[in-house]
Amino acid sequence: MARRATAVLISGSGSNLQALLDAARDPGYPAAIRLVISNRPEAFGLERARRAGVPAVVVDHRAFATREVFEAEIEAELRTAGIELVCLAGFMRVLTAATVERWRDRMLNIHPSLLPAYRGLHTHARVLADGAAVTGCSVHLVRPELDKGPILVQGVVPVLPDDDPERLARRVLEVEHRAYPRALAMLAGGRVRVEGERAILLDERPGERLILHPSLAR
Numbered sequence: 001m002a003r004r005a006t007a008v009l010i011s012g013s014g015s016n017l018q019a020l021l022d023a024a025r026d027p028g029y030p031a032a033i034r035l036v037i038s039n040r041p042e043a044f045g046l047e048r049a050r051r052a053g054v055p056a057v058v059v060d061h062r063a064f065a066t067r068e069v070f071e072a073e074i075e076a077e078l079r080t081a082g083i084e085l086v087c088l089a090g091f092m093r094v095l096t097a098a099t100v101e102r103w104r105d106r107m108l109n110i111h112p113s114l115l116p117a118y119r120g121l122h123t124h125a126r127v128l129a130d131g132a133a134v135t136g137c138s139v140h141l142v143r144p145e146l147d148k149g150p151i152l153v154q155g156v157v158p159v160l161p162d163d164d165p166e167r168l169a170r171r172v173l174e175v176e177h178r179a180y181p182r183a184l185a186m187l188a189g190g191r192v193r194v195e196g197e198r199a200i201l202l203d204e205r206p207g208e209r210l211i212l213h214p215s216l217a218r
C-alpha cells in the first residue's frame, strides 16, 4: 500500500513530531511525514523537521485577521503538498468546525489525559489537584468539540507521590511518544472504521490500543 502523505501541525517543542518522524523513517511504516506547519516561528519543532529533511513552513496566526483566513492558508499548504492525513501535535490553536469537518476521520490529535477525563488545558495540575492515582494520554480523531472524538490509542501512567505538573508531564510524554506513532499507523494503514463516536480497529490484537508506562510493567 502507498504510504499516506501526512502533515504534522505544531506550536512548540515538537517531541511528538519527533516520535512520528522517527517512526516514519521505517520504509514499512504506512505514513510518510511530508510537511510540518507551525503557527509559531520560534517553535523548536521546525528545527526537528529541517533536520529530518521534511519541508517546514510557518503560518503565523498573528498575521491573519480572522481564524478563517489563517486556516485557508494552512489548507492551501496542505493541498499544495498533497496531504492526506493531518496530525495535531501540540498545536495550540482551536480549529473551526469547517476545517475539522473537511478533515473528518483524517485528522488526529494527541491530548495529555485519559479522555474523556480532563479535556482542555492544564491537565496535569488538575489531575494532581484531584489526587488521581492514574493519568495518561489519548490519541483521537478530531471533532469540532475540543479534545473530543473517537479514541484510537491510550497510554496509562501512574501518578507518584512527589509529582509536580512538570514531572508528571515528562512521564506522560514517554507514553505519548509511543502512542502517537501507533495511532497514526492504524489510521494510515486503513485499519480504522468509525461507528458513531467509536473507532473500531480492524483485526485488533488484545492490548493494541493500550500502552502502559514501563513502571507499570510486571
Ligand code: GRF
Pocket (backbone or CB within 6 Å): 010, 011, 012, 013, 014, 015, 016, 017, 089, 090, 091, 110, 111, 112, 137, 173, 176
Ligand atoms: C503534548 O503533551 C501533547 O499531548 C499536548 O501538547 C504537548 C506537546 O508536546 N497536546 P510536544 O510539542 O509534542 O513536545
